[in-house]
Amino acid sequence: MLTMEKAQDYKELSQMAAEKIITKLSHKPEAVLGLATGSTPVGLYEALVAAYKEKRFSLAKATTFNLDEYVGIHPSDENSYAYYMNQHLFSQVDLPETAAHLPNGETANLEAACTKYEQQIASAGGIDLQVIGIGLNGHIGFNEPYTPFEQRTHVVELDKTTREANARFFPNLEAVPTHAITMGIQNIMESKEVLLLVAGEQKAAVLERLVYGDVTEAFPASILKEHPNVTIIADQGALSGLKAADYQAGD
Numbered sequence: 528m529l530t531m532e533k534a535q536d537y538k539e540l541s542q543m544a545a546e547k548i549i550t551k552l553s554h555k556p557e558a559v560l561g562l563a564t565g566s567t568p569v570g571l572y573e574a575l576v577a578a579y580k581e582k583r584f585s586l587a588k589a590t591t592f593n594l595d596e597y598v599g600i601h602p603s604d605e606n607s608y609a610y611y612m613n614q615h616l617f618s619q620v621d622l623p624e625t626a627a628h629l630p631n632g633e634t635a636n637l638e639a640a641c642t643k644y645e646q647q648i649a650s651a652g653g654i655d656l657q658v659i660g661i662g663l664n665g666h667i668g669f670n671e672p673y674t675p676f677e678q679r680t681h682v683v684e685l686d687k688t689t690r691e692a693n694a695r696f697f698p699n700l701e702a703v704p705t706h707a708i709t710m711g712i713q714n715i716m717e718s719k720e721v722l723l724l725v726a727g728e729q730k731a732a733v734l735e736r737l738v739y740g741d742v743t744e745a746f747p748a749s750i751l752k753e754h755p756n757v758t759i760i761a762d763q764g765a766l767s768g769l770k771a772a773d774y775q776a777g778d
């Protein structure tokens with residue numbers, strides 16, 4: 528089931544998302560959080576860091592698992608998702624280093640890295656709250672269209688469109704990795720709660736398809752309709768393709 532919460536703008540969306548995480552941690556300080564990268568959650572991490580400085584929460588007992596990581600990029604490379612997470616969140620809060628997990632895309636044995644990630648998630652007890660964004664082709668994590676819904680952590684070849692969309696972070700398109708490790712759709716579906724953030728007019732058509740379209744592997748995010756606890760926080764731009772009656776007003 529999809530619950531929609533409306534934000535006026537990106538700033539409010541980010542703050543609303545941060546409040547969800549802070550509330551989760553206040554009920555369960557040892558929560559297992561699933562985290563995402565991309566442009567959309569940058570504001571969420573900023574809001575979390577600000578709230579952390581006000582001592583509103585602690586991650587000392589929490590564990591985190593990121594959705595995905597590029598293959599062949601070292602964690603110290605500024606385009607790796609490990610670097611992104613350190614820069615935007617981990618280096619500024621009290622999450623123990625050993626409690627932060629990302630798939631290891633810099634190893635000769637990528638299959639073993641996927642298996643290890645699965646084991647780590649399982650031994651942490653599964654993910655309580657998974658934050659996700661959505662790609663322009665409906666991908667979640669790096670699960671591109673036609674990824675089987677039952678897929679778990681695996682290596683993917685990135686869509687040309689995804690590489691183009693992410694080229695803005697790299698010197699040129701050729702520098703964008705061709706492969707990534709991503710949690711599978713099954714992992715996302717197994718998380719107890721999902722928080723999907725959708726910002727900006729460029730995502731309006733994707734959100735429209737998610738809300739009104741069928742559940743199909745051609746549009747990976749569509750499976751979220753079968754998850755029992757999904758909250759979508761979307762700003763006005765992203766909501767511009769929906770009928771007002773299809774979402775409730777935020778506070």
Ligand SMILES: N[C@@H]1[C@@H](O)[C@H](O)[C@@H](COP(=O)(O)O)O[C@@H]1O
Binds near residue numbers: 666669
């Ligand atoms: N792997 C990430 C996804 O996890 C993210 O949701 C998507 C959208 O990113 P953005 O938020 O920058 O639009 O991009 C990348 O491909």
